[in-house]
Amino acid sequence: MPLRARVIASLGALRHRRGILFPAPEGGRVDVNNWRNRSWTPSQEAAGIEHRRIYDLRHTYASWSLAAGVDIFTLARRMGTSVKMIDQTYGHLITGSDVHERELLDTFDEGSARPFGHVTGTEEAADAA
Numbered sequence: 001m002p003l004r005a006r007v008i009a010s011l012g013a014l015r016h017r018r019g020i021l022f023p024a025p026e027g028g029r030v031d032v033n034n035w036r037n038r039s040w041t042p043s044q045e046a047a048g049i050e051h052r053r054i055y056d057l058r059h060t061y062a063s064w065s066l067a068a069g070v071d072i073f074t075l076a077r078r079m080g081t082s083v084k085m086i087d088q089t090y091g092h093l094i095t096g097s098d099v100h101e102r103e104l105l106d107t108f109d110e111g112s113a114r115p116f117g118h119v120t121g122t123e124e125a126a127d128a129a
Contacts, residue, residue, distance in 0.1 A: 066093045
């Protein structure tokens with residue numbers, strides 16, 4: 001998964017990493033249960049945010065990715081799931097997809113000197129036969 005520039009900069013500032021992406025403060029792996037109880041839940045409470053599961057970050061990632069214009073196929077690959085599941089779960093969040101598709105097709109039409117395939121009932125179809 002590609003990391004955003006600000007994430008790479010933040011990771012570079014962490015100490016005690018030793019090959020672990022998000023190490024515990026003293027080094028080594030984070031105990032997720034301790035982290036949840038000591039950091040995750042208290043942070044949400046302090047911010048006045050309704051409790052959310054750590055897993056809900058997956059939904060945030062998907063939503064933000066779609067809003068940023070990441071295509072559904074790439075997102076499915078990054079999240080280790082199917083295009084069908086992404087569409088069923090997040091499809092309603094894909095705003096402007098019709099406009100984007102039309103722009104892609106218009107750009108393709110403008111750049112192609114010779115059309116691919118043929119359209120039934122046209123001169124091109126008769127020539128191809």
